[in-house]
Amino acid sequence: MRVLVPLAALALVTACSSEPTTTAQTAHYGEQVSYPETKQGTQVDTYFGTQVADPYRWLEDDTSQETAAWVQAQNKVTFDFLEQIPFRADIREKLAQAWNFERVGAPFVEGEYTYFYKNDGLQNQFVVYRQKDGGEPEVFLDPNTFSDDGTTSLATLSFSRDGSLAAYATSTGGSDWRTVYVMDVETKALIGEPLVDVKFSGISWYKNEGFYYSSYDRPDGSYLSEMTDQHKLYYHKLETPQSEDQVVFGLAEGEKHRYVGAGVSDDDKYLFVSAANTTSGNKLFIKDLTVSDSSFVAIVDNEDSSTTPVTNQGSTLLLATNLDAPNRRLIQVDAAAPQPENWKDVIAETEQVLNVSYGAGYLFARYMKDAISQVKQYSYAGELVRDIELPGVGTVSGFSGKKDADTLYFSFTNYINASSIYAFDPDAGESSLYFKSGAQFNADDFVSEQVFYTSKDGTQVPMIISYKKGLERDGSNPTILYGYGGFNVSLTPSFSVVNAVWMELGGVYAVPNIRGGGEYGRAWHEAGTQQNKQNVFDDFIAAGEYLIAEGYTSSDKLALRGGSNGGLLVGAVMTQRPDLARVALPAVGVLDMLRYHTFTAGAGWAFDYGTSEQSEDMFKYLLNYSPVHNVKEGVAYPATMITTADHDDRVVPAHSFKFAAELQAKDAGVHPQLIRIDVNAGHGAGMPTSMLIDRAADILSFSLYNMGYNQLTTE
Incomplete structure (x- = not known):
């Protein structure tokens, strides 16, 4: 070692050796470094009378x-x-x-396939694999082929409702600007022309017809440093040019925000839009997609707190919020009258900070106690099912999946234990090791x-x-x-x-x-x-x-x-x-x-x-x-x-x-x-x-x- x-x-040590002794001496020090000349300009700015x-x-x-x-x-x-x-x-x-060991992500099911990310060890980018009915895994998407030097990466991957289509975003040279491609998962053929100039965006599908994404107008000046100030939400209908994409949110009076994100409910009934001007706090809107030409309704109409949709059961919405709850709580409300005065607690605020996920018909409350993970399992009605026993003291992530999933997965790690993946039986409350890290x-x-x-x-x-x-x-x-x-x-x-x-x-x-x-x-x-x-x-x-x-x-x-x-x-x-x-x-x-x-x-x-x-x-x-x-x-x-x-x-x-x-x-x-x-x-x-x-x-x-x-x- x-x-x-x-x-x-x-x-x-070297004094006892027959070899000559050497030291770095002044080679460590800045006086040995000759810096490039950096010219000084005359720019002076005045702030409140101070230059x-x-x-x-x-x-x-x-x-x-x-x-x-x-x-x-x-x-x-x-x-x-x-x-x-x-x-x-x-x-x-x-x-x-030390880096050269196999790393695998938790599996997830889309359509007829089970997908997972894997890196053999020193691959520049993780590869997306898939398998059907327990068969041999095959490569689905290999970002290592996107560029010769590995600097073009896979940033987002999102599947349509039936899993027959995938939209994925790539980043070139680490930029936040993305290009989005649509693929037929069976043939792996690309559909239509890619979407360009997409930034700070998810990809949220509506049925199998299209998806919502967010972006700014392309800057007139530097693509990398020019201010980007107005985020807009678009809807892309499949097999139509990007120039025809509809602005869904961000053009009307009072809708100018720096950060706009969207998500469609699992049942394709509701579109949620989060709008914010800073990285803390957001407005939240809902739109009924089953009603033609419906308008956005404000759930929270100011940015003094943060509220995010978790899931819904029919018209009953479950939202996580820090409104009147600095450590966050989970509430329920009917979509017909979703404003805060109608909220009811499902999981009340505690002394620990709450994050909520769902899967297999349950809610999972993930808490931090002094930065260490704790997890509790709840019914959708807010009834405690169990405290989940974790593999150790550290950080867990996961406990999410489709509502009809039989098995959920979570990862566990800390500063001295490499991340391993566990399978969780949500009905029995039992965990088993799914993938043990190969870190040496x-x-x-x-x-x-x-x-x-x-x-x-x-x-x-x-x-x-x-x-x-x-x-x-x-x-x-x-x-x-x-x-x-x-x-x-x-x-x-x-x-x-x-x-x-x-x-x-x-x-x-x-x-x-x-x-x-x-x-x-x-x-x-x-x-x-x-x-x-x-x-x-x-x-x-x-x-x-x-x-x-x-x-x-x-x-x-x-x-x-x-x-x-x-x-x-x-x-x-x-x-x-x-x-x-x-x-x-x-x-x-x-x-x-x-x-x-x-x-x-x-x-x-x-x-x-x-x-x-x-x-x-x-x-x-x-x-x-x-x-x-x-x-x-x-x-x-x-x-x-x-x-x-x-x-x-x-x-x-x-x-x-x-x-x-x-x-x-x-x-x-x-x-x-x-x-x-x-x-x-x-x-x-x-x-x-x-x-x-x-x-x-x-x-x-x-x-x-x-x-x-x-x-x-x-x-």
């Missing part, structure tokens, strides 16, 4: 040759640095070996423990810390502290090959459930939004201080990691507390808090962040923590590797470009300030396995090298 040897320990310079505004232009040349130059510097790390190739090899990782050799620590204002925050048994708490252990803290997203325990390799090498992996997430419901989320956002950063800082105080690690052995909103988290913490950690790894981050809302659908994030145009107080609050605006001259920052991608049209790479330019211009320390920019990739979804392995190898290698390690050895 390969293990990491710190420089000090290595010196003792703010934006010298790197030109890097926002993702269509310019000048930006492309800057990206190429930055990547050369970064990869030249990474190539000098002596154990980088070994870590990539170890990751590839022995959970018995590792520990995953939950602790609670105290944040700056006294709030108790849970954190799960995972590591190899026998770890000594002497402050010497390389540690990754990972966080998110926003958008009601809950970080529940899940297995990662990258984290498994990190722990096998002797590393600690720690995940705090900081405010801004959804682990404790709406109140926990809102405690980390807008002018409460500093709570998120304080929680993360306190997590790092706890790990150091308890001897898990030290500042010199600590790396901060997070992506997207978590990239903002890392950027804010490293600029507020540059002494906290040796390494910072902000990925695809929201880093310019004064302008984030001017790109793509960024304005929809205002519930969490507020905007610089909202008020003078909000502008000043954002300016106070915006990472791009808080890089200071004369400060020594952690060794930083920013990661982004040229096709990220969710959090545009300009955020990362500007942050890198600021760090390289102002950092006064000896640690490298680098940016790694994937080409032909996006925000993360659909990235091919080969690119995932390359990026992970670079992140782990960069972290360990800058923590003072320079060799892998074999014990």
